[in-house]
Amino acid sequence: MAAPSEVNGDPIHCPAKVPAMAYPLSEESAEVAANIKYHSQYSPHFSPFKFEPEQAYYATAESVRDSLIKRWNDTYLCFHKVDPKQTYYLSMEYLQGRMLTNAIGNLNILDVYADALHKLGSDLENIAEQEKDAALGNGGLGRLASCFLDSMATLNLPAWGYGLRYRYGLFRQRITREGQEEVAEDWLEKFSPWEIVRHDVVFPIRFFGHVEICKDGSRKWVGGEVLRALAYDVPIPGYKTKNTISLRLWEAKAGSEDFNLFQFNEGRHESSLHLHSKAQQICAVLYPGDSIESGKLLRLKQQFFLSSASLQDIIYRFKERRAGNESICWNEFPMKVAVQLNDTHPTLAIPELMRILMDDEGLGWDEAWDITTKTIAYTNHTVLPEALEKWPQDVMRKLLPRHMEIIEEIDKRFMAFIHSSWPDLGSGLERMRILDSSNPHKPVLRMANLCVVSSHTVNGVAELHSEILKSELFADYVSIWPNKFQNKTNGVTPRRWIRFCNPRLSDIVTKWLKTDEWITNLDLLSGLRQFADNKDLQAEWASAKMANKNRLAHFVLQVTGVSIDPSSLFDIQVKRIHEYKRQLLNILGAVFRYKKLKEMSSEERQTATPRTIMIGGKAFATYTNAKRIVRLVNDVGAIVNNDPEVNKYLKVVFIPNYNVSVAEILIPGSELSQHISTAGMEASGTSNMKFALNGCLIIGTLDGANVEIREEIGVENFFLFGAKAEDVAKLRREREDGLFKPDPRFEEAKQFIRSGAFGTYDYGPLVDSLEGNSGYGRGDYFLVGHDFPSYVDAQARVDEAYKDRRRWLKMSILSTAGCGKFSSDRTISQYAKEIWNIDHCTVP
Missing domain, CATH: 3.40.50.2000 (Glycogen Phosphorylase B;)
Known part of the structure; x- marks a missing residue:
């Protein structure tokens, strides 16, 4: 007699006539049904012999992911062989929404999966409702980034998205008699079936420390605390095309060597896990409060973590595609790499690219600056004063001492350029400075100004907005670089x-x-x-x-x-x-x-x-x-x-x-x-x-x-x-x-x-x-x-x-x-x- 949770050895609610067999690339509904059933039994995440809606969702998602992985690998291999110029989109937010229906719709197999789930006694709409939205964004900025990735894949463009893998998102909103209540978003309470962890893609990320001057006059950033950026990849399929690109999300980790076993055994449990706790904070929530210095440090850590990990990955891929060359021709970098900053949050990619090129690769300032300015482009999304990020210079210097040196040099050289070439700018000069010391007690770093000075292109996102940028917000810059500014009116994916x-x-x-x-x-x-x-x-x-x-x-x-x-x-x-x-x-x-x-x-x-x-x-x-x-x-x-x-x-x-x-x-x-x-x-x-x-x-x-x-x-x-x-x-x-x-x-x-x-x-x-x-x-x-x-x-x-x-x-x-x-x-x-x-x- 079969156990209560089992009918002829088959999962509850899952018809026995459907075999559990792997058909990872099939687009025939009977075989897709068998593949879903295979995942329910052989990729188990729950107690065995269950096929209730939640379990059915995870099995279905993993079946779809089988198809995506093949397309994903083929896309990466194609990009690797052809070595086209590739765009890398850096954004602090992505609002992906549910992926199941979107994925099978883009793959043009929605009816196949609906029929397959019907064979398994389930309903696609009900199964899709089990998926939680990925809590990786808040508003239009993040949704735009996700629409853009969909279009990049659909248009067969060589592109790649970068973001952070937030554990709790911004917050989950509850409405009570008192109004809004914020609670932690639980989208990763179990796991996401769409992401694949890349244990071989790990980069060191340093904070604090100090700058050492080497015998040859070069400078090195040393000391401080070093965490690791671990990559999680999410597939982004194009509509009716084989191209499937990646959204690479970074998670902060500390290594096993950062766990102090001696302290733990002495009962100093919290101090033994100090660096692990620091790592968890970085990707805990989107936009942590920054009213006090520790909050400002955490926000800047997030922004630098995204920027540094992404740039190290981009440079690694650039070198990988030149393996076997006697030397790297760095002048080729802007001909193969385009980096788009989605608002000012990833601004630190600018000094980080400079640091890597000069300190790690041995380039001089002029060559590194030429490469950086030909690589980076900046999208402005706001004219609101509070959203045009300004960070205290002392906080930046404390967290990123080498980068503050580089930013100071950028500001110094930019001012020299203005004085020599545009001596009549007058009051506009101070407005254009990257480092604002008008309040000597609270000198700040203007992130938008750093983006404008360091980018080859600055764009607004609607015709009216772009005109306001040119006539008001960045008018002084327009007078010296009129061709730097463009409009790119936003759009949404029709899919x-x-x-x-x-x-x-x-x-x-x-x-x-x-x-x-x-x-x-x-x-x-x-x-x-x-x-x-x-x-x-x-x-x-x-x-x-x-x-x-x-x-x-x-x-x-x-x-x-x-x-x-x-x-x-x-x-x-x-x-x-x-x-x-x-x-x-x-x-x-x-x-x-x-x-x-x-x-x-x-x-x-x-x-x-x-x-x-x-x-x-x-x-x-x-x-x-x-x-x-x-x-x-x-x-x-x-x-x-x-x-x-x-x-x-x-x-x-x-x-x-x-x-x-x-x-x-x-x-x-x-x-x-x-x-x-x-x-x-x-x-x-x-x-x-x-x-x-x-x-x-x-x-x-x-x-x-x-x-x-x-x-x-x-x-x-x-x-x-x-x-x-x-x-x-x-x-x-x-x-x-x-x-x-x-x-x-x-x-x-x-x-x-x-x-x-x-x-x-x-x-x-x-x-x-x-x-x-x-x-x-x-x-x-x-x-x-x-x-x-x-x-x-x-x-x-x-x-x-x-x-x-x-x-x-x-x-x-x-x-x-x-x-x-x-x-x-x-x-x-x-x-x-x-x-x-x-x-x-x-x-x-």
Whole structure:
């Protein structure tokens, strides 16, 4: 008689007729099913004879990984033999999302795996739900990096991503009565089936110590503490291509020799593991708090760890491909290597490359500098002062003494160049310096300035943003290097962000365009324009949208307990919580809407457009006002959603723990999305592109990529409001001078919050930021009060447009039709041709 956990020796829920056999490269569903079953039995991670959804997920993922490893190895071998110029993308963040569906979709075997799992008594959608999002990022910066890797692989470009393997990510967000609560993300609580540890890829990383001058005058960095960077590789498959590139993640380790057995046996357990503890801290969390010196040291350790490990690996590969040569021709390095810095976090790659070339390889300053400046390119993602990193010089000198020497020399030589070649720059000179000693008590190092001075190309990420960089932030540099600055408008991958997350709408697009080539050539979406008035297309479009809205409503009920009506207008704003992104403007508008609904008669309410407002995103743990905004959204929702007079016409819901997988449910089900940042402050945005691509209409300001989206989809299909970027400085001055006259509706909404209508929590400091001193030292710095009346008027236009179903559906179709420009394939093609100078390298 079989044991309770066993049926004829076969795993529970796993049909006996499917054999457990290895078919690692098969694309036939019966053999794939056998391969999945093989992994469930012979790659065991759980108690034997179980095939419940979690176990089935890991077995399925390992089956997919079998196919990826072959493609992975073939890609690496191809790159090694051809030795093309290769791009290395350095980023502190990657928001990959779930990999299973994306991988089998890109491999074009989604139906094969669905059928294989059906043979095993399982369902692909249910199995895919078992996967946890990799906690390697926070917001748009990380998601952009992941979209870029997908496009690099799909375009068959020789490329490689580098990041850190965070154990706990930023944090997992819980919502309680008190608002946001941060807990550790548990994505690696068990293991990730997608990563492969490379025990043979290990590099030493030094911190602290001192600089020794050798007899020949050369300098060496010695002493301090030395940790090890261990590589974990994650495969990135291209869409319908054999090319599979890598995201290499570094983990910090201490060696066995760093464990003091004598101290341990003496009972000094913590001190015996001192260096192991130091290593664990480096990759523990993304963006640890840096309000005190130990936090600053840890943040800089992370940034240097990523930069040094990646550069050592790049140089090792460069040498490996020249094995057998009598000597290395270092002038060839920039012809084979392109390094892209994704914002200022990897800036330390600049002095580290200089150090390696001079101290380890024996090159002189001029040769090392020439190589470095021809290799490094820099993408700027922000104009916000707090995001343009500045680090105390004394902290940098303490942690990285040799690198501080190199940075000081770069600054010194740059100043000499300016004095000799551009003596009339005047006050611009101090703004351009890398080392800022204007405050002698707190001299700082400007990371963005170091990037601009040391890179061959600097790019912004939307046309408006790039113009602001050239005319304001980096204007002094533009006067001496006008050709250094470019624009590369961001994009999103059509695979994850419509084809896989919205298959219903994707099938409709393919049917009407009579081709699926739009998935790799998004410009073909423009062909939908000719059908925008077609009743049959509109009916199919509406059906797909309603199915997605029903799915979203079910999800909201599951995660929040709030029941929402799929026939209401789904109005969504999801992104990092920050005052410049103006979730506060959104919730003020919701408060005003609620108050007006309360004042209406029951007959008047019946003419209102029912609306469900959803807001989601994480507030940084130490960002007090952002956390107040999260709490306010939840407090408003608690009152509005339980008010029987108005909850048929308005619901307010906070979506907890926003991540890629949540976005893949929210975006297909959205109808209106708010991209309402203060003009001139959002570099680009990519969620606006994802929403527009899925037929969601946008209400927004002329900020970031909104400008280009509005141009592409048509001004009549975009709900515009608010100040323009060129007017913001003047409006702020007027606000400071007391010349601002607030709209009565703005005052009414603020007073309603102050009245205690939404609970006893003191929102005084949050409301005061709109009229008194804010965190930036000036009242209402983000112009919420100025833009509020035009925002309310734009929302009224939304209400009227939504009542005309045919008009709304036409606008929705035209939104998707106009999104051809916003493919990351287009963006990466431009990077490859205009910055990296690389060409495709296709696996035969």
